Amino acid sequence: MRFSIYRFNPERDARPYMQEYELALDPHDRMLLDALVRLRAQDDSLAFRKSCREGVCGSDAMNINGRNGLACITRLADLKEPVTLRPLPGFPVVRDLVVDMSTFFAHYHAIRPYLVNDEPPPARERLQSPQERAALDGLYECILCGACTGFCPSWWWNPERFLGPAALLQAMRFIADSRDRATAERLEFLDDAYRLYRCRTIMNCTEVCPKHLSPSRAIEHIRRRIVSEGL
Ligand code: SF4
Ligand code: FES
Incomplete structure (x- = not known):
């Protein structure tokens, strides 16, 4: 599956950029958060928040293909490729998909x-x-x-x-x-x-x-x- 993800590390980058990823999914991967966890295993510099993975804690809200939602309850099967992920609009970015709340x-x-x-x-x-x-x-x-x-x-x-x-x-x-x-x-x-x-x-x-x-x-x-x- 193809992903295009907003990247910005203020300690390293002069400006934000979009990074393309290609990911081989496991048959057990159902939700966008499963793919993000797998992507982080591939690139441990990628930052995002998560906790409950059940739509309860509210920590993995992000902009997914232009719409805000929770990664843990967004089905991969419903997403068009490349899946474009950005931090929540309007919030200052701390790093990558992590915003200052x-x-x-x-x-x-x-x-x-x-x-x-x-x-x-x-x-x-x-x-x-x-x-x-x-x-x-x-x-x-x-x-x-x-x-x-x-x-x-x-x-x-x-x-x-x-x-x-x-x-x-x-x-x-x-x-x-x-x-x-x-x-x-x-x-x-x-x-x-x-x-x-x-x-x-x-x-x-x-x-x-x-x-x-x-x-x-x-x-x-x-x-x-x-x-x-x-x-
Ligand atoms: S989208 Fe707004 S109203 Fe709905 S759960 Fe999140 S913070 Fe609460
Ligand atoms: S990880 Fe808790 S709401 Fe998604």
Whole structure:
């Protein structure tokens, strides 16, 4: 199988370049990550992240033939050759397919990704009805892979000020939680020309999310909540 892979080692290269590889696959190789692991055995200078190989940890998001996705759940049989791999667009490159996610996680931390509730805890736990729990479906499953944010032109133009689809979906996850008591503060923080309203409903995020989530719907729900709360 033929591959064309973005290479850049800032300690060695003046500029990035694409490197061509030819790889003999093993019959057991099913996913793109299997091929990458085999390629690294052939060329140990090739850098990429991986961990779970099950679509759970979110560490191997990259641009695969022009679309962001996770290497470990992308079937080799579905890929056109040469398979072109680039780092997540819009993120600074650390080396090859490894990107710097500091800004991405700074935005995640900014939305306060934890329950805020100062009421005295009940004897057992803060219970939810089945309906309240169901309100979190489609939000809590996010694995913070960055595929959506790295496919969002609004974020490419304003990565420091626009929170991006992943952080906004996570913000909605806590706004939607019946146990949280900081909804008003959360909405006030988000009600900002850049943090939230730089979203132009391009919907690339929803198109590429490997967990089939819809950050654009979450963003729409935040907008509606800001209107209904009269902020
Ligand atoms: S919303 Fe989807 S694409 Fe975006 S970070 Fe979460 S899992 Fe990844
Ligand atoms: S290696 Fe964990 S999501 Fe792909």
